[in-house]
Amino acid sequence: MASDTIVVIGGGPAGLEAARGVAELGGKAVLVEMEAFLGGTPIREHYAALTPHFQSAEEAMGGLIEGVTSQPGVEVLLEHQVTACTGEAPDFSVTVTGPDGERVVEAGGIIVATGFEHFDPGRETQLYGYYEFPDVLALQDLEHMLKEHNVVRPSTGLPPERICFVQCVGSRDRHIGNEYCSKVCCGVASKEAIEVRQQLPGCQVFIFYIDMRMYGYWENQIYWPAQEEYHVQYVKGIITEVLPKGDKLLVRGEDTTMGRPMEVAMDMVVLSVGMEPSKGTRSMAGILGITPNKYGFIEAVNPPLDTVSTNRRGIWACGAALGPADLEDCASSGGAAAMKAVSFLRRKPVAAG
Numbered sequence: 289m290a291s292d293t294i295v296v297i298g299g300g301p302a303g304l305e306a307a308r309g310v311a312e313l314g315g316k317a318v319l320v321e322m323e324a325f326l327g328g329t330p331i332r333e334h335y336a337a338l339t340p341h342f343q344s345a346e347e348a349m350g351g352l353i354e355g356v357t358s359q360p361g362v363e364v365l366l367e368h369q370v371t372a373c374t375g376e377a378p379d380f381s382v383t384v385t386g387p388d389g390e391r392v393v394e395a396g397g398i399i400v401a402t403g404f405e406h407f408d409p410g411r412e413t414q415l416y417g418y419y420e421f422p423d424v425l426a427l428q429d430l431e432h433m434l435k436e437h438n439v440v441r442p443s444t445g446l447p448p449e450r451i452c453f454v455q456c457v458g459s460r461d462r463h464i465g466n467e468y469c470s471k472v473c474c475g476v477a478s479k480e481a482i483e484v485r486q487q488l489p490g491c492q493v494f495i496f497y498i499d500m501r502m503y504g505y506w507e508n509q510i511y512w513p514a515q516e517e518y519h520v521q522y523v524k525g526i527i528t529e530v531l532p533k534g535d536k537l538l539v540r541g542e543d544t545t546m547g548r549p550m551e552v553a554m555d556m557v558v559l560s561v562g563m564e565p566s567k568g569t570r571s572m573a574g575i576l577g578i579t580p581n582k583y584g585f586i587e588a589v590n591p592p593l594d595t596v597s598t599n600r601r602g603i604w605a606c607g608a609a610l611g612p613a614d615l616e617d618c619a620s621s622g623g624a625a626a627m628k629a630v631s632f633l634r635r636k637p638v639a640a641g
C-alpha cells in the first residue's frame with residue numbers, strides 16, 4: 289500500500305514550513321536534516337536581525353522550529369542525510385543515513401528543501417582580497433559580529449571608522465556564469481548598514497552598487513530609512529579591486545554616475561556575496577533524479593504559477609533549493625509544496641468510463 293508519509297529533506301526555513309504544513313494538513317512528515325540543529329543557514333551562519341522588521345533571527349527561527357517540533361505528525365531526524373531513493377510515487381523507498389546507521393523510510397512523496405550556500409568570494413573575484421586581507425569580510429561575517437555586538441576590524445580589534453559594502457559579488461556576473469540576481473543582498477546589506485550605524489554611530493557607512501534592487505516593501509522599510517534616518521551613503525559605482533594601503537584598504541573602481549575612476553580608503557570592506565546551490569541541493573538532484581537548472585538549483589517545471597513541482601512526479605522543491613529566495617519566498621514555497629504533496633497523496637483515482 290502507498291505510504292502516507294512525506295519525506296522533507298532540509299530543516300531550514302523552507303523545510304520547516306513544509307513539514308509544518310504537511311502536519312497541519314493532517315499528513316505525516318519525516319524531516320531529514322544533516323546538521324545537529326534545525327533552522328538552516330540563518331542559524332548556522334549566526335544571522336543577527338532579519339529584514340524587514342529587525343526581528344532576531346534566533347527568535348524567528350525558534351518560532352518556526354517550535355511549530356514543527358510541537359507537531360505529533362512530524363518525526364525529526366537530525367544528523368541524517370538521504371543517501372538513496374528507489375521506486376516511483378507514491379511508493380518511494382528513501383534510504384536515510386545517520387550516526388546509528390541506515391534506515392529505509394517508505395514515502396508517498398518527497399519535498400527537497402536543501403537550500404543554498406554563500407558564493408565564495410575568493411573563488412573567482414580574487415581582486416577583493418577576501419582571503420588575503422583580514423578586514424575584508426562577507427555579509428555573513430558581519431552578521432556574526434552584529435549578533436555579538438562586536439563590530440571591530442579583525443586586524444586591530446578596534447571599531448572601524450569607515451566601512452563600505454560592495455554589492456553583486458558573485459551575482460549578475462556573466463564571466464563566472466552567475467547571471468542571476470541573488471535577490472536578498474541589496475536588502476541585507478542595507479539592513480546591516482543600519483545595524484552598524486545603530487551600534488557604531490560614529491562610523492561612516494557606504495554602499496557601492498550597480499543598481500539597488502529592493503524587494504517589494506523593502507524599499508520603504510529598509511532603503512529609505514537607511515539613507516534618511518541612518519545616513520548610509522549609497523554610491524552608484526563598480527568596484528574592481530581592493531588593495532592594502534598603510535593600515536587602510538584602498539577600494540578602487542568607477543563612479544558610474546560621474547563617469548570617472550574612484551579610489552577611496554576604508555577600514556573594512558564587506559562583500560555582498562550572492563547565493564549558489566548548496567552541496568546538498570546538487571547531490572539531491574542526482575540521488576532523486578530531478579533536473580537542475582544551469583546554475584545547479586532545482587528546476588521548477590511549471591513556473592510562474594507552479595513554482596514547486598519538479599520533473600519527477602511526487603517530488604517537489606521549495607525555498608532556496610529552487611534559486612535565490614528570501615524568507616517570504618521560503619514560507620510561500622514551503623507551504624505550497626506541503627499543500628501539493630498532501631493533496632497528491634489524497635487524490636482518488638478517477639473511475640474509468
Ligand SMILES: Cc1cc2nc3c(=O)[nH]c(=O)nc-3n(C[C@H](O)[C@H](O)[C@H](O)COP(=O)(O)OP(=O)(O)OC[C@H]3O[C@@H](n4cnc5c(N)ncnc54)[C@H](O)[C@@H]3O)c2cc1C
Nearest residue numbers: 298300301302322328329338339403404568607608614615
Ligand atoms: C547574509 C545573508 C543574510 C540574510 N538575511 C535575510 C533576512 O534578513 N531576511 C530574509 O528574508 N532573508 C535573508 N536571507 C536569505 C535567507 O537566509 C534564505 O532565504 C533562507 O535561509 C533559505 O532557506 P532554505 O530553507 O531554503 O535554505 P537554508 O536556510 O540554506 O536551509 C537548508 C537546510 O538544508 C540542510 N541540508 C542541506 N543539504 C542537506 C542534505 N543533503 N540532507 C539533509 N539536510 C540538508 C541544511 O543543513 C540546512 O539546514 C539572508 C541571506 C544571506 C546570504
Ligand code: SF4
Nearest residue numbers: 456459469470473474
Ligand atoms: S540583490 Fe542587489 S546585490 Fe544582490 S545580486 Fe541583486 S542587485 Fe546585486
